Amino acid sequence: xxxxxxxxxxxxxxxxxxxxxxxxxxxLQKGGFYSVVxxxxxxxxxLLKSISNIIEPTKGKIKINxxxxxxxxxxxxxxxxxxxxQHNEFLFDFSAFQIVMMGRMPYQKLLQADxxxxxxxxEQSMNKTNTWHLRNRSIKQLSxxxxxxxxxxxxxxxxxxxxxxxxPISSLDIKHQLDIMELLRKIxxxxxxxxxxxxxxxxxxxxxxxxxxxxxxxxxxxxxxTKDILNKxxxxxxxxxxAEVIDGENIIIHHQ
Amino acid sequence: MKDIIWYCxxxxxxxxxxxxxxxxxxxxxMNFDENSLYIIQxxxxxxxxxxxxxxxxxxxxxxxxxxxFQNPLSDPYILGVSSGASLGASIAIVLGLExxxxxxxxxxxxxxxLTVWIIIRIASVGNKxxxxxxxxxxxxxxxxxxxxISILMVVSQENMSKIIxxxxxxxxxxxxxxxxxxxxxxxxxxxxxxxxxxxxxxILTGTDSAKSLGVNVEKTKKIILLFSTLMxxxxxxxxxxxxxVGLIVPHIIRLMVGSDNRRIIPFSIFGGMIxxxxxxxxxxxxxxxxxxPIGSITSLIGAPFFIYLLYNAKKQLNP
Numbered sequence: 386x387x388x389x390x391x392x393x394x395x396x397x398x399x400x401x402x403x404x405x406x407x408x409x410x411x412x413l414q415k416g417g418f419y420s421v422v423x424x425x426x427x428x429x430x431x432l433l434k435s436i437s438n439i440i441e442p443t444k445g446k447i448k449i450n451x452x453x454x455x456x457x458x459x460x461x462x463x464x465x466x467x468x469x470x471q472h473n474e475f476l477f478d479f480s481a482f483q484i485v486m487m488g489r490m491p492y493q494k495l496l497q498a499d500x501x502x503x504x505x506x507x508e509q510s511m512n513k514t515n516t517w518h519l520r521n522r523s524i525k526q527l528s529x530x531x532x533x534x535x536x537x538x539x540x541x542x543x544x545x546x547x548x549x550x551x552x553p554i555s556s557l558d559i560k561h562q563l564d565i566m567e568l569l570r571k572i573x574x575x576x577x578x579x580x581x582x583x584x585x586x587x588x589x590x591x592x593x594x595x596x597x598x599x600x601x602x603x604x605x606x607x608x609x610x611t612k613d614i615l616n617k618x619x620x621x622x623x624x625x626x627x628a629e630v631i632d633g634e635n636i637i638i639h640h641q
Numbered sequence: 642m643k644d645i646i647w648y649c650x651x652x653x654x655x656x657x658x659x660x661x662x663x664x665x666x667x668x669x670x671m672n673f674d675e676n677s678l679y680i681i682q683x684x685x686x687x688x689x690x691x692x693x694x695x696x697x698x699x700x701x702x703x704x705x706x707x708x709x710f711q712n713p714l715s716d717p718y719i720l721g722v723s724s725g726a727s728l729g730a731s732i733a734i735v736l737g738l739e740x741x742x743x744x745x746x747x748x749x750x751x752x753x754x755l756t757v758w759i760i761i762r763i764a765s766v767g768n769k770x771x772x773x774x775x776x777x778x779x780x781x782x783x784x785x786x787x788x789x790i791s792i793l794m795v796v797s798q799e800n801m802s803k804i805i806x807x808x809x810x811x812x813x814x815x816x817x818x819x820x821x822x823x824x825x826x827x828x829x830x831x832x833x834x835x836x837x838x839x840x841x842x843x844i845l846t847g848t849d850s851a852k853s854l855g856v857n858v859e860k861t862k863k864i865i866l867l868f869s870t871l872m873x874x875x876x877x878x879x880x881x882x883x884x885x886v887g888l889i890v891p892h893i894i895r896l897m898v899g900s901d902n903r904r905i906i907p908f909s910i911f912g913g914m915i916x917x918x919x920x921x922x923x924x925x926x927x928x929x930x931x932x933x934p935i936g937s938i939t940s941l942i943g944a945p946f947f948i949y950l951l952y953n954a955k956k957q958l959n960p
Contacts, residue, residue, distance in 0.1 A: 483842070
């Protein structure tokens, strides 16, 4: 049985003449944990936005479960892919529960009220992310870590086989970074959800992911097993810093 | 269940204010003689019904625009619908076209639609509507229209008072024959906005966020924009420019019931009705037997209250 969930072939995105990403080809297997690393401006978010159909690539093909991305209606695609964004700015006041319930929108028709099944899935998702006790709290009053857990609960409520995350931990302290990564690993193992996460913290990428996609100047320069890719030479090539990998588990970046 | 009780309470309040609107005014109609019945049937009753319809329509449009632009301070008038309508009316008055093409109202409606069409053309990139450009285009067109209206008033001084009255709004010319048209547009407009309430909630969490939830954001924005503008165009064409209702009512409702548009829309209907009925009663009784433009009353009530709300919100944000 084919275990490929996502295929990306020769994907490029240009803004006028500027190449943001160019000729990117890779595929993701069901149930995998993939981290995307690279410097700022290397095209990580553009790649994620292309896969989630937020932007239309200049050329190339994206297939979800063998079906072209452009054949999916917005609702159908939202049943396949959920996204957790880096920035969540809420000018309007919603409760955490209302935000997580929005994850059920792809399954609801216009004017349809929240069903018992929706309520139960939302409760399960919030329990799994340890946010059920925050359900009546305003989204504006949550801390950074709580908010990201609520956003992951929303993605979880969508029951998608693939979850994309755009630097979800970049503004969190190390304790909360670890909490979120542990939560994602739990979701990955228990729900068999494929995780595709953009990360800046290489130690966390090394600790949690099975595979790495390394981007440099819009090109996919390395793709494969995490331990094979996150070595001293590649880190030097990607980030232009001296690094040390200790026991294949920790990465120490040396000051220059 | 709690909401239904509130709807009943607000519904009774609306009926009470309608009763007040019909029986309180510069002329005493409580003796129910022939003159009184004429005033009730031909003047005051159509007027309070028009207030109720316009209030509901303007308030729901406000909440819809705030969702589309993801900005709690957005208002249908920012897009230039009001100044477009005012310009249409002013041109009709100055050129003496009051008996051509449904008169002043028809021109106001036509120019409102034309203004929105121009603004959408300016702000469209491909098949997308860029929110910031749309708002900036609206503001620019507003300035342009206001400048042209000022010039029209100077060159046609004999019509100045008529133009001013139109640009400030009035319910005094309401007729039952007009009410049916306004009722149809307001009913359809509110129904469409309510159908898309969940989508509007998702848009409030950000465009990318809404897209990833399966919402066709551009299509939803265009549908809501079209129906709200039609609603606003029709209201302005019959009652002139009445600002602040679309801004203040959804804002107060949001403070009371949160940001879920499924609740904001029905509560805004009642809120808009109450606000407009109060404003209309005040416009008639404050300097009776003369009458003030209702637009100035809505601004007089709305602006200080809005400043007070902003001041409180600021304290909450920066304790």
